[in-house]
Amino acid sequence: MHTPDAAPPPLLKVTNLSWSVASTTILQSIDFSIKAGQFIGLLGPNGAGKSSLLRCLYRYSKPGNGEVAFAGQNIWQLSADEYAKQVAVVLQETPSQFNLSLYDVVSLGLTPHKSLFSSTTTTDKELILQAIEQVGLSHHCQQSFDSLSGGEKQRALIARSIVQGPKLLIMDEPTSHLDIKYQIQLMELAKSLNVTVLASFHDLNLAASMCDELLVLKKGRLVASGTPEQVITEKMLSDVFGVCAEVSPHPQSEQLDKVIPHITYFYGYQTGVTNGK
Numbered sequence: 651m652h653t654p655d656a657a658p659p660p661l662l663k664v665t666n667l668s669w670s671v672a673s674t675t676i677l678q679s680i681d682f683s684i685k686a687g688q689f690i691g692l693l694g695p696n697g698a699g700k701s702s703l704l705r706c707l708y709r710y711s712k713p714g715n716g717e718v719a720f721a722g723q724n725i726w727q728l729s730a731d732e733y734a735k736q737v738a739v740v741l742q743e744t745p746s747q748f749n750l751s752l753y754d755v756v757s758l759g760l761t762p763h764k765s766l767f768s769s770t771t772t773t774d775k776e777l778i779l780q781a782i783e784q785v786g787l788s789h790h791c792q793q794s795f796d797s798l799s800g801g802e803k804q805r806a807l808i809a810r811s812i813v814q815g816p817k818l819l820i821m822d823e824p825t826s827h828l829d830i831k832y833q834i835q836l837m838e839l840a841k842s843l844n845v846t847v848l849a850s851f852h853d854l855n856l857a858a859s860m861c862d863e864l865l866v867l868k869k870g871r872l873v874a875s876g877t878p879e880q881v882i883t884e885k886m887l888s889d890v891f892g893v894c895a896e897v898s899p900h901p902q903s904e905q906l907d908k909v910i911p912h913i914t915y916f917y918g919y920q921t922g923v924t925n926g927k
């Protein structure tokens with residue numbers, strides 16, 4: 651009898667994940683999975699646990715309970731190098747690169763793929779230059795990384811991720827220091843790479859416009875997940891973020907052929923005007 655092939659496992663599956671520091675529970679009983687090709691946004695107020703969760707996913711923190719599986723395999727059973735070939739990370743704070751040029755920093759994306767003494771080939775060099783061109787920084791190639799602007803640094807780190815060739819790109823508030831144009835550009839750039847992306851956001855409208863699905867954390871628990879239309883509701887904004895707001899379809903929804911919820915925030919928290927909405 652013919653049995654249909656089993657569906658492939660999700661690219662990332664988080665099961666009953668909890669993480670504590672000393673006796674304080676920071677993340678509690680978190681379950682979700684991400685399919686290959688999705689662009690997922692992680693939301694939550696300050697201190698909700700977004701960075702802590704992402705650290706458990708890029709194998710920096712080991713959960714006290716539960717499991718993180720990548721393509722069906724517990725990530726702690728993979729070596730750090732094996733995992734780094736599959737998962738790239740862009741963080742909000744860029745550590746100093748000690749006078750490395752932009753080119754050198756981008757070339758570090760090759761590190762997980764190279765043995766200790768192997769040299770950079772012509773193909774590698776082409777890949778590095780192509781990635782730098784893709785993020786629009788060709789004219790800064792030899793500039794020291796530390797002297798780049800915040801937006802240029804973040805784009806350079808995306809170029810490093812392109813060179814790394816990951817299946818999953820994890821970004822922890824990568825746009826927090828960028829002006830609005832670069833925030834949009836950086837996220838659209840990440841979206842155009844055709845890799846699976848999990849990114850934390852503070853700008854809920856940006857997340858709603860970019861993401862296929864959203865995950866919402868509150869006090870270390872996953873309290874909502876689904877499409878932006880399902881997740882971005884006036885009730886969620888009030889319950890999780892404590893704001894009074896109106897949600898309506900973004901004017902581009904029709905043009906883009908999907909419902910993009912758009913949030914208009916109300917002001918007057920000191921005076922109580924928001925209560926009378």
Ligand SMILES: Nc1ncnc2c1ncn2[C@@H]1O[C@H](COP(=O)(O)OP(=O)(O)OP(=O)(O)O)[C@@H](O)[C@H]1O
Pocket residue numbers: 671676694695696697698699700701702703
């Ligand atoms: N190593 C640690 N030791 C003690 N407490 C920690 C540690 N890491 C995180 N926390 C605490 O866990 C909670 C969640 O922090 P986390 O940085 O994950 O939140 P976040 O959602 O990313 O916040 P933000 O939006 O402000 O960046 C905070 O109360 C933080 O102080």
